[in-house]
Amino acid sequence: MVVDLIELTLNHGLFVVRAAPSLAEAEQIMITWHPHMIVVDMDHDDSAAFVLRLGVSDNTRRSVTPILGLTRRGDLATKLKAFDLGVDDILTVPFAPEELLARTLAITRRATGVDRPIVPSIQIGGVHIDILNREVRFGQSAISLSSLEQSLLYLLASRAGEVVTREEILDMVWGSDYVAESNIVDRHIRNLRIKLHDAYRHPRFIATVPGQGYQFVPTFSNRGWDDDQAGHSPPPKLVATRQS
Numbered sequence: 001m002v003v004d005l006i007e008l009t010l011n012h013g014l015f016v017v018r019a020a021p022s023l024a025e026a027e028q029i030m031i032t033w034h035p036h037m038i039v040v041d042m043d044h045d046d047s048a049a050f051v052l053r054l055g056v057s058d059n060t061r062r063s064v065t066p067i068l069g070l071t072r073r074g075d076l077a078t079k080l081k082a083f084d085l086g087v088d089d090i091l092t093v094p095f096a097p098e099e100l101l102a103r104t105l106a107i108t109r110r111a112t113g114v115d116r117p118i119v120p121s122i123q124i125g126g127v128h129i130d131i132l133n134r135e136v137r138f139g140q141s142a143i144s145l146s147s148l149e150q151s152l153l154y155l156l157a158s159r160a161g162e163v164v165t166r167e168e169i170l171d172m173v174w175g176s177d178y179v180a181e182s183n184i185v186d187r188h189i190r191n192l193r194i195k196l197h198d199a200y201r202h203p204r205f206i207a208t209v210p211g212q213g214y215q216f217v218p219t220f221s222n223r224g225w226d227d228d229q230a231g232h233s234p235p236p237k238l239v240a241t242r243q244s
Contacts, residue, residue, distance in 0.1 A: 002070060002093060002172070004158035005151075006039055008124070009097045009131065010104060023050045035065065037108050042069040042082050042090065051085045066111045068103060070095075072175070094175050096147045097154050098131050124157040124216075127205070136196070143195045148173065152192055156206060156216035165213040189214060 003019045011017040020026035023046050069087040071078055082090045089103050128137040134145045151173050166185045198205045207215045
């Protein structure tokens with residue numbers, strides 16, 4: 001699920017992202033694809049050996065592929081171990097999409113020497129999203145989202161057409177250690193719908209699946225909104241890994 005959010009946040013012109021369901025498959029991708037940065041799930045059992053192998057391979061090629069580590073453990077010992085293994089930066093899950101973007105831009109800027117703008121615009125089912133400024137736009141009409149609301153929208157949109165359970169939403173947006181109120185997910189979904197002008201009974205974006213969770217509807221109508229729609233270097237290539 002984390003890799004879905006990574007792809008959705010980064011794979012929109014600024015970067016080209018390939019996802020690997022396992023560390024072994026990531027190694028195979030890198031043989032021919034040569035990414036500019038690698039995102040590694042440091043909580044994976046084999047992540048330490050994987051990062052060390054990357055270092056040996058890079059030394060052989062006399063090059064360095066920067067690594068962004070992800071972890072659900074926010075303790076200092078885990079972060080220090082990751083840095084000792086050779087990661088360039090580490091991000092705690094759950095993360096805000098704009099923080100992932102900012103850290104990725106900083107890492108690839110240092111690695112490639114190419115400075116890219118930090119305010120990309122992405123599109124999800126006809127909805128334009130300004131990641132850094134947390135703004136969603138339909139034509140000329142715009143709304144502002146909180147970091148949590150944007151993460152919630154990203155999570156649902158990254159799995160468009162799939163049902164995302166309340167437990168998955170809690171784990172991804174609030175974190176596995178968060179002790180939640182019984183209706184916290186439903187309350188934030190309701191607030192997000194209000195901002196999106198999304199009707200519960202006739203959803204254009206977020207549908208309720210009774211007894212299961214929520215589903216992003218990957219279709220959009222501009223009805224009720226304005227219809228006006230508002231030489232770069234090749235985008236860096238990234239590999240994102242997750243547990244199988």
